[in-house]
Amino acid sequence: MGIVIEKINSGNDFGQYGMMSVIYFVNALEDHVLKQNLLKTLMGNGKLISLLDDHWGTENAYKLCHWIDTPDHPYYEMYKEAVQSNFIFLVESQEQDGSWSPNWSWGEPEVWQRVVTRLKGVLTFKFLWTLKKFNYIEGL
């Protein structure tokens, strides 16, 4: 655990995939003060926007709303405009079957075919859950 905290505090450049792992770690922390301090280091200067949106825009594999997934998030106000843009993109990018798909793949094609449906389920649930938290869906 200390290694991750040290990496965050040293300003390590995690990249979008590393940041996804890091946010799961931070969200699971029970120490509220430590959690807030780490969030400040990771997000407090607005750099998540440049990490996620400057390089790949809304086509990025992970969306800002993976991090800021409720309106109660301490950095929602700072990132509000970008999060709202995420929601517009999500609504527009919903697939015909109602799901959202990862825009990446890995492994052999036959392996990927076996896991992609489950991954679509994880993404679809996460996005529905987040849109609901922000009262973005009528009827939920």
Place this chain on the structure above:
Amino acid sequence: MNLSKSIDFLLENAGAVIQYRLHKEILKDLSSRQFSISGDAR
């Protein structure tokens, strides 16, 4: 956005944990009785 299609997709394709969370956290139609029956969803 088509909400019902998303829900149908999850009910047909998602794993047990995701389906459980769909009922509990989004649809809110899960009773404690149903939870104890579908124990593999925990």
